[in-house]
Amino acid sequence: GAGVSQSPSNKxxxxxxxxxxRCDPISGHTALYWYxxxxxQGLEFLIYFQGNSAPDKSGLPSDRxxxxxxxxxxxxxxxxxxxxxxxxVYLCASSLAPLVAxxxxxxxxxxxxxxxxx
Amino acid sequence: GQSLEQPSEVxxxxxxxxxxxxxxxxxGFYGLSWYQQHDGGxxxxxxxxxxxxxxxxxxxxxxxxxxxxxxxxxxxxxxMKDSASYFCAVSSxxxxxxxxxxxxxxxxx
Numbered sequence: 164g165a166g167v168s169q170s171p172s173n174k175x176x177x178x179x180x181x182x183x184x185r186c187d188p189i190s191g192h193t194a195l196y197w198y199x200x201x202x203x204q205g206l207e208f209l210i211y212f213q214g215n216s217a218p219d220k221s222g223l224p225s226d227r228x229x230x231x232x233x234x235x236x237x238x239x240x241x242x243x244x245x246x247x248x249x250x251x252v253y254l255c256a257s258s259l260a261p262l263v264a265x266x267x268x269x270x271x272x273x274x275x276x277x278x279x280x281x
Numbered sequence: 282g283q284s285l286e287q288p289s290e291v292x293x294x295x296x297x298x299x300x301x302x303x304x305x306x307x308x309g310f311y312g313l314s315w316y317q318q319h320d321g322g323x324x325x326x327x328x329x330x331x332x333x334x335x336x337x338x339x340x341x342x343x344x345x346x347x348x349x350x351x352x353x354x355x356x357x358x359x360x361m362k363d364s365a366s367y368f369c370a371v372s373s374x375x376x377x378x379x380x381x382x383x384x385x386x387x388x389x390x
Contacts, residue, residue, distance in 0.1 A: 206383075211376065270316075
């Protein structure tokens with residue numbers, strides 16, 4: 164079946180512009196995660212959606228970052244007034260049902276969106 | 282808060298065995314996972330431990346000691362294709378996953 168997809172794969176923008184990054188999770192997966200990865204670095208947790216629960220936004224670095232998940236499926240990460248330090252790869256992942264079993268807890272990652280802010 | 286520590290780099294030769302350690306501090310610990318990421322690729326799941334002990338999956342094994350807040354990934358019969366970054370990740374009882382900074386493994390001929 165189809166995996167996690169993200170669009171665009173690459174985005175170059177000018178400082179101060181807003182950008183929207185999209186994630187299509189695996190169908191039926193209840194949990195969706197956004198991470199940020201700078202070159203040669205680890206994965207920085209941004210936000211976590213689980214079913215109809217309020218999202219865990221504890222990783223969003225500033226109020227310029229926001230995300231929504233519509234209809235329990237597609238998610239959009241929006242960065243307003245982009246800055247050069249926002250340049251990174253933004254990764255989305257989904258899992259079937261966290262905290263139930265290993266097989267349902269596994270996160271499946273999309274290919275990422277490489278954001279470059281000039 | 283949550284934090285994880287793992288070595289930044291490890292080098293080994295083909296056919297050898299390598300162990301990548303991970304220590305963590307977290308509240309509401311649920312499990313420890315390992316993910317592999319090749320250059321330019323997306324992370325892929327390798328192994329998961331919720332209970333103490335060793336989990337074996339082919340050439341890869343993962344170990345967890347909850348009392349020591351410690352785990353490791355063991356890679357046997359190293360192959361060139363195992364050159365990648367390896368991340369340990371702690372899941373909390375809310376389902377959130379926090380990743381370490383990753384260990385870059387270089388396998389030499």
